[in-house]
Amino acid sequence: MTNYHAHCHxxxxxxxxxxxxxxxxxxxxxxxxxxxxxxxxxxNQWSMRLPQVSNYLAEIDELQKRYSENLQIYKGLEVDFIPNMISPQTNFIQSLNLDYTIGSIHFVDSFSDGRPWEIDGSYRIFQKGLHTIFENDIEAVIHRYFELTRQMLLEAQPDILGHLDKIKIQHPNRKFYESSNTVYRKEVEKTLEAIKATGVIVEVNTRGIYKKWSIEPYPSYWILERLHQMEIPIMLNSDAHHPREIAEGFPETMKMLYEIGFRELQVLWEKEWQAFPFTPHEILVPIYA
Ligand SMILES: [Zn+2]
Ligand SMILES: [Zn+2]
Incomplete structure (x- = not known):
């Protein structure tokens, strides 16, 4: 297995x-x-503090050396995209010499006091923003969420697009996020076009499944089918916050991907992104690799 979306202390x-x-x-x-x-x-409750960044990078470098016989270890960051504030392409992020970045949308616009609206946290905060910033217009929120995703892809490209449709956990009616909703489907399709144009890798993220926030991975089955049809490269990530989560949700998700027709997953190997074949049970290291 591999996993490149992981949080630690x-x-x-x-x-x-x-x-x-x-x-x-x-x-x-x-x-x-x-x-x-x-x-x-x-x-905010969850990001790394700025003075900690150099310790974080040094500690991973040290682990890389110590465990080089057993495991390839890489250092990345999950970076937000907030226009004029932070993106995977800001000078600071670029100066860190990371192996990769995951670009994720956790905030959509901001409250009247200037505080960015977190769409990824509690339902209460989601409701507050939906009500006060978007006057309860969920379609406008969805449009803005995917518009920001596209803007990040086109203007501040990360290596990996994080949890593409995570906003789906915030709606009481799951049907809203099915392909039969033409408004929603149109936003997703436009985003897939932007992904295709940029060559970014899409992560298939299992956290929603094992946290029971979602019955499908991010992105949903119908979007995965579209990614497969469009030959967009994917990778598998667990978004682990605890060591026991590093491969959670992988067995059922790998089976799902295999059923859809995927036969390769992107793997960072010898410091390069490469397509490795997989079965429903494991990722296979090619003989040449
Ligand atoms: Zn995230
Ligand atoms: Zn994460």
């Missing part, structure tokens, strides 16, 4: 990075990447 994860490395080795992983939440210039 430098942000909102539970343990020091080494605990995840040990668990990954125990489970026979071939590569593991850390992607703490990049610092944000406002108070």
């Amino acid at each position: 430098y942000c909102d994860g539970k343990y020091a990075p080494e605990a995840y490395v040990k668990e990954a080795i125990l489970q026979g992983f071939i590569a593991y990447g850390f992607s703490s939440h990049a610092p944000l210039p406002f108070e």
